[in-house]
Amino acid sequence: MIGRWSVRGRLTALYGGLFVLAGGALLAVTYLLVWQSLNGRLQPFGDSMNLRELRTASPEDVIASIRAAQVDYRDDVVESLVTRGSLALLCVALIAVAFGWLLARSALQPLHRITEAARRIAAGHGLHERIPPTGPRDEVAELAETFNAMLDRLDRAFDGQRRFVADASHEMRTPLAVKRALIEVSITRPGASADAKQLGAELLEVNARHERLIDGLLTLADSENELTERSRTSVSDIAEHVLWQSKATADQAGVDLHHDMAPCEVVGDPVLLERLVRNLVDNAIRHNHRGGWVDVDAGPGVLVVANTGPKIEPYEVEGLFRPFRRLDRVATTTGDRGLGLGLSIVRAIAAAHGATVTATPGADGGLAVTVRFAGET
Template identity: 50%
Template sequence: MRRQTRRRPTDARRRITLRTRLTLIYGGMFLAAGVVLLGATYALFQQRLGGEASLTAEGSENATNGAPADEQGSRPPLTDEAAVDEWSNAQTDRLEDAAAASLLTQGSLALLVVGGVAAGFGWLVAGRVLAPLRRVTETARRIAAAPAADRGLHERISLSGPDDEVRDLADAFDVMVERLDRSFDGQRRFVANASHELRTPLTVGRALVEMAMHRTSASADVRRLGEHLLEINTRHERLINGLLLLAGSDREIPERLPVDLADIAAHVATQTEKEARLAGVALREEADEAPTAGDALLLERLVQNLVENGIRHNTGEPGGWVRITSRRLADGRAELEVSNTGPVVPPYEVPALFEPFRRLGQDRVITARGAGLGLSIVRSVARAHDGEATARPREGGGLVVVVTLPACPG
């Protein structure tokens, strides 16, 4: 079972962007430096005023034009040196307090204004510095949101600018995407080429076995052996055809035409009716209009795989059934549901059924019931059409597979 990575919540109301954090850091550092500078200026100002106060007191004592007026407008007598000193100190303290208050008030206002301007410039600078990172993020999101068949791995950032850490990140991202693109392309080419190359010897082998079986001199043992060899050959052909279809469905659909899943379901039901009757399985069709757009042949294969799986993996007893249902959802999407009776499927086994060569309770790759590619092809075809295929165990045994496809445009 795959372990899913927990994603952090991305609620815009709680999320603080890196640009905002950098702006707050720049603004906070500027304000802190401004407060320190303002405090140092205030301390030096106080020291300067203290030195000038002593000079003012000496000048007052040597004044020849009479003593200055006191608070009531009267001057103390010139001979009263204590009164002159007291008045001089009071005037000095008043001037110091007024100057200090003015310095703090005007300096704080200037600091706030300059701090706001610095924060604005910090916001602009942070946005310019982080622009390459946003480009990397947007490219990664486009690749992640691309259809599974396309994968979007052809995109590159190709960041230009100064040779710094951000460019190193963009270049490393481009190299990673390029390697992934080559890996997926190589995988698809290998599957397709190997399947094509394997078809030729199987076709030759089938022809030789049939020739040996149909000779007039062929004994009964040779015919029985030929029948077994042809059965094995058929299984191998089914496997190769499945691989080819899987490789072909795992690509982008270049041209999408309007298709009704109800018509495809009815056509597949007619084709598989004989197989269902021989297996003792009742085939039920409840197909309503379900328009979508895509490749009709691939969608027909999708429905056929689901129905054949439902027939082959049934109870094997009278009373078994396979039901095909198609409908159009309220949002316009098309939905196809294929359910069947059968053995009980543990819920934890369901995700593995969509993997290639994985079958419930089977370790062998090729069996009489198939090669284990049916649901893998279903999922690949659905994703190639920007849809999704899900499955769940049916109560009482069997499986319910639901395929949801986009609405038909127009």
């Protein structure tokens, strides 16, 4: 029957019941203390006057002796009650606090489940998780239903956004591919003038940039979805492969590549993990200077990509992870400032794998990006 009460009713019954129990226990202890004190002092005269003195004493002396005995008797009872009553009150209070703590924890257990679910969602486990309806129809159940309804709306909104980005990107790929084919045919046909070839080359470069943008948006949309493929993957092997492929670009930019690889295995999507490492290495090479270096270190559950380069202020670091955010004042080794999606894709892929990404600017310039895979060894 109590299980059907509201949280307010249960807490009221809990606190009221504890108060009544504690008060009753304290009253019983007080009664016992007073009874013991009174029972231990049945001789009201005590040592004030013996029988021989009583026979020869005047009525005034007898009255004075009785009053003195009453005062001593009262003082002893009050002192005993205060001393032992205080100790009894302390014991009853400790017992009441202990019972209140246990009962409050039981009453607040549904709220703890809601908090844990919110913490898992905030950690990047996806908006698909819901709080199962358990217990009676009370305020906590209404809170769980409201929380689930909010998650439903957020989940639909984010899914709609991702589907729109993916669909729009797919739709734009076809006209870009047709445009590239038409430009290539125009500049390779016999009789094409030098100006037409130069214009065509510039248009191809612009078209290639748009294709990279579309590819980046698709990757960003895919990486924000829940992983459908998971396998044991060595991040160290991926990093070595990416460094080998990037050597020609680094040599052309005048940047030295260094690495220190220890075993780093995680469970995830190998394609997305390769894109994560590639984006970090490409950014480290692009945003550098001639004669600089890129250092890639891997270890148990961690990947660090550091480089030399222009000085970055600490307050600018977080903005680098936002889509289409670039530092316009920073020059690049390749002349291409990029699309501003590299680190955004890195963070999205890391979140899909339950990892965290942090960046620390170097004292003399450059940036050190650290990816930590939680729970991996």
